[in-house]
Amino acid sequence: MSALLETRGLSLGYGGQLVMRDVNLSVMRGEIVTIVGPNGSGKSSLIRACIGALKPAKGQITRMSGLKIGYVPQTLAIDSTLPLTVARFLGLPRRISARRAEAVLAEAGVPGLGNRQMRDLSGGQFQRVLLARALLDAPDLLVLDEPTQGLDQPGSAAFYQQIENVRQQTGCAVLMVSHDLHVVMAASDRVLCVNGHICCEGTPEIVASAPEYRALFGTGTRGALALYRHEHSHSHGPACEDDHGHDHGHHGNEAAE
Amino acid sequence: MLDDFMVRAALAGLGVALAAAPLGCFVVWRRMAYFGDATSHAAILGVALALALDVPVFGGVLVIALAMALALTVLTGRGVGSDALLGVFAHAALALGLVAVSFVPTVRVDLMGYLVGDILAVSSGDLVVIWTGAVLASALIAWRWSALLSATLSPDLAQAAGLNPRREHLVLTLALAVTVAVAIKVVGALLIAALLIIPAAAARPLARTPEAMAVAAMAIGAGSALGGLMLSFALDTPTGPTIVSLAAAVFCVTQVMQTVHG
16 A cells, blocks of 8 residues: 655755754554654645645655545744634635534534634644544545644643544544553554654654653653654664565555555 | 716626626735735736826736736745745835836826725726726636635645646636736725735634625725715725725724624
């Protein structure tokens, strides 16, 4: 089975300065892949490249033909001069009926918000509306960039539960950036630990025990958020080095198709 | 009917106001006020060019406004401190245009006419140009409406939905240049940006959706154009500035209404 999305030797940068180099990443149908890394590690750039908003400085990105991506951005600053109801927002760029809007809002766990102004929503409601919009086109791949930023613990736990539900119902793959390490460890099929490049990659268990991961996040995964002190020139341990070698023929995802 | 200068003036004002309003909404939403300023101030440079080369003023203004808007897009896209940069461009374009006009030897140029407009002198030929441009700009905006709105809300979201935000920005730039070119006769280079921004800003408190805001802005713009024309006739004041003053008065009213209603 071919990947939904695959990068080969991908390097990313802004104005000549590289923030990410030599990334080989692939996302298969139905799997949840999570990217973790400290601030400024290039996570968001990688996400933006995957949705096509950032052109590769080097290397290439291959998307399955006809791939439908649902994107949930980190934040969405809506200018105060722009009046926008939730229903209208859902109909961008393609208009949808009021009934469809109501249905997808209910699906995302926020029924009855259609007539509210986007700017009047709470943080949790806003993120769910963004999720609802991303789900509208029945995407093959859901891409989320720190979707629970600004939510409290129960709020983000509920949000990730929703994403897991969506995956089970629709079978879409999920590629996300997250800061909530313990959630990541529980909910992901595969974790990518990045810091300007892919430091290590694998199942949550493998990554959690990798020295690169520990160098970035400390030894305890519970509540251990990003440590900002880390070495850029660490050596790769053998446990994680073969991230290009095992070629993604992993887990039971293929069997599930 | 078109023989009456007042009828021609009214039609010219209506055409420009109706085209400028939806475009103005995007200028407001995207915080491009200075961008609009710089582009419309460059119109004076276009006037000088057209007079020097003996080509129609509309053409000269269109070319220069387009060049200015494209140059600004490239420069601000590279992250040069855009607020100050746009300010520099807006005023430099105006000053340069005024200097350039003074070099045009053949005609004694009626500068005031190009700065604040000369709507009462609109000819039938002007009217055709104005409405052609206005319909063109409006059609462009209407055609790309949803895509423009998506790109305005978030370039990344638009990109993920398969749109190209840069292309949408170019569409907006083109519509802006056309509008500036047809508006110079009506309100003049100094006040074109006002006709873009003020009706849209005045419409904001009245609207719950982007479309409603655009329609309200069109109504306010058209009302200001017609009302301003009549007022200027009654009070013997310059027409372009009177139109803009009336729009500003409506802005004050809707702001107060919003404050009162909470």
